[in-house]
Amino acid sequence: MVSIETKGHNIRTSGIRLSEPEAKKIGAKIWKNECGGTLEGLTSWNKGEYFASLGIGHFIWYSQVKEGPFEESFPKLIQFIASRGIRVPKIARTADCPWNSRAEFIQSKDSPQMNELRQFLHRTISLQTSFILTRLEQALPKMLIQVPVNDQKKIKRNFYKLLQSPQGKYALMDYVNFKGEGTNKKERYKGKGWGMLQVLEEMRLNIPSSQATLEFARAADHVLTRRVQNAPNDETKWLMGWRNRLKTYY
Incomplete structure (x- = not known):
């Protein structure tokens, strides 16, 4: 059970155990990864993107x-926050940007x-962290459905090994938010995905728990x-930033 406090509201998510200090630390890391930890970064539209x-x-x-192949998550976040009784700005309640x-x-x-x-997003950082945690909790069964029974043991073993440490929890939460579960068939280049499922499949077996985040x-x-x-367009410019992000996992 995780309990994350935010100005009079208590948000509870069953399943993965996450202490309040862990939740705050992980939320801050994800905010830094995506937004540079800035208020302005909470509302962005990156150059070359259409969302x-x-x-x-x-x-x-x-x-x-225009919509694309990547999973749209902001409307789901808004539904999640609203379900906690938090007032949502009118502009965020529309289906389309x-x-x-x-x-x-x-x-x-x-x-x-x-x-x-922007102010609304700043006030609800703890809830956004809880939303990402919820997505991670729901990821394992979604991933297991996608793989043969013989491969499910490896996925579960690597997943739970990472959950044994705070750093491993952060790595899983950040990556599932960053690149998804890997179960969306639209998120493929030449038939190959890049989500958490593909990473867990790529991990070697019998890695000590102390080296799990490095292996991930x-x-x-x-x-x-x-x-x-495999990308149809040149994505080389993103790779260095992605690699720098992965270095925060260990």
């Missing part, structure tokens, strides 16, 4: 103009709506390098 990236996890929000392009988004960066959204990072590097090699 907004919001919150500590840079949760994807598509406009009605109200800004149809990066140019529109940047032009509105200092608007009252954007400032309200090594396997993730292999999977992400393969993604870049």
